[in-house]
Amino acid sequence: MHRRGGEDKIGIKMVDSYQEDEIQALIVLAELTEPAETANNNFYKFYPKSMEEAQTYFRRFALNLSTAFETLAEKGLLHKEDDNWSLTRAGKSTADDIRRLRPPIWYWYKDFYIANEHSQAFSEYCRLVFGKDLGQHGFSDIDQINRMLEIVKPDETLQVLDIGCGNGGIAEYISDLTQASVTGVDYIAEAIDQALERTEDKRNRLHFIVGNIEALDFEDDSFDIILSIDSIFFGRDLKTTLAGLRKIIKPDGQIAIFCEEDLSSALKENGLAYRVYDFSEEHYVHMQLKHQIASGMQQAFADEGNTFIWENLMRESIASPEPYNRDTSSTSRYLYHVKKD
Numbered sequence: 399m400h401r402r403g404g405e406d407k408i409g410i411k412m413v414d415s416y417q418e419d420e421i422q423a424l425i426v427l428a429e430l431t432e433p434a435e436t437a438n439n440n441f442y443k444f445y446p447k448s449m450e451e452a453q454t455y456f457r458r459f460a461l462n463l464s465t466a467f468e469t470l471a472e473k474g475l476l477h478k479e480d481d482n483w484s485l486t487r488a489g490k491s492t493a494d495d496i497r498r499l500r501p502p503i504w505y506w507y508k509d510f511y512i513a514n515e516h517s518q519a520f521s522e523y524c525r526l527v528f529g530k531d532l533g534q535h536g537f538s539d540i541d542q543i544n545r546m547l548e549i550v551k552p553d554e555t556l557q558v559l560d561i562g563c564g565n566g567g568i569a570e571y572i573s574d575l576t577q578a579s580v581t582g583v584d585y586i587a588e589a590i591d592q593a594l595e596r597t598e599d600k601r602n603r604l605h606f607i608v609g610n611i612e613a614l615d616f617e618d619d620s621f622d623i624i625l626s627i628d629s630i631f632f633g634r635d636l637k638t639t640l641a642g643l644r645k646i647i648k649p650d651g652q653i654a655i656f657c658e659e660d661l662s663s664a665l666k667e668n669g670l671a672y673r674v675y676d677f678s679e680e681h682y683v684h685m686q687l688k689h690q691i692a693s694g695m696q697q698a699f700a701d702e703g704n705t706f707i708w709e710n711l712m713r714e715s716i717a718s719p720e721p722y723n724r725d726t727s728s729t730s731r732y733l734y735h736v737k738k739d
């Protein structure tokens with residue numbers, strides 16, 4: 399696996415050049431003056447009316463912003479009039495770029511990975527719902543993961559990339575099972591730190607890197623297999639994300655993508671041939687199981703102060719006891735198996 403380094407295609411290095419309080423100050427002012435339904439955050443509607451309200455965007459990471467307003471003014475990004483701060487033209491453009499890379503869901507995932515590291519309730523939930531606790535935050539139970547592995551067949555000679563790997567439980571499971579060399583990428587540093595710490599003695603075949611799936615920093619033709627398990631749609635532009643994967647996969651490489659959406663036209667636009675496996679029915683049953691298990695665990699999550707995780711698990715589940723009906727169900731799930739050549 400070779401990293402390319404150097405490019406800043408979507409402004410990641412630009413964002414990293416600001417302090418966290420400066421980032422928050424820019425986002426807060428953008429939200430107060432021109433609220434936006436942030437890309438990469440479905441159904442996000444915010445429209446805050448006060449500074450306090452706007453700061454709920456950052457959840458438990460909200461900082462005191464008074465120094466940041468001053469430093470941003472020195473950089474020409476803010477100005478002050480009648481005791482009120484506002485964005486300059488340059489400030490607005492910077493704030494918009496930052497908001498795109500740091501949508502509320504980025505802060506949600508940061509919160510989630512910090513909380514789940516020590517959550518017995520989440521561990522138990524994963525074991526009951528997924529059949530094995532790999533710290534999953536998607537919809538792939540162990541059966542689905544194993545079936546995906548039967549299709550792509552990783553082995554000790556192959557380089558695998560797992561994009562949106564979270565804290566790396568699935569990547570570790572795959573490498574332990576197949577001895578393949580697996581690299582996991584996720585944009586939440588806390589998740590990557592947990593993965594690195596847990597797998598310290600497996601560094602010969604497991605690597606984890608903080609990165610963004612829209613701007614993967616690897617040389618062309620680096621990987622034999624790329625896996626995307628419930629992560630492909632987090633990029634802001636699907637076609638661009640797939641084009642990025644196409645470049646870093648070897649000429650005879652494969653891509654396996656689990657998702658709930660129809661990828662066919664984006665894959666075709668990228669000249670990628672694929673076979674699709676329909677998991678919709680078992681996804682429906684899985685979502686019912688999620689509801690059943692999560693319903694009985696409200697107190698366990700509340701006792702840990704992790705009700706926000708429980709609420710998310712309830713939202714991602716199906717309450718109806720009705721059996722699956724292909725003609726009426728809006729639930730879908732597919733595994734796309736792509737071969738580059």
Ligand SMILES: C[S@@+](CC[C@H](N)C(=O)[O-])C[C@H]1O[C@@H](n2cnc3c(N)ncnc32)[C@H](O)[C@@H]1O
Binds near residue numbers: 568
């Ligand atoms: C639904 S979770 C799936 C996690 C894991 N693949 C699983 O199945 O359990 C989506 C993951 O993608 C990560 N993610 C979202 N947007 C990302 C981006 N633009 N770049 C890198 N990682 C991202 C999140 O932090 C999260 O870990």
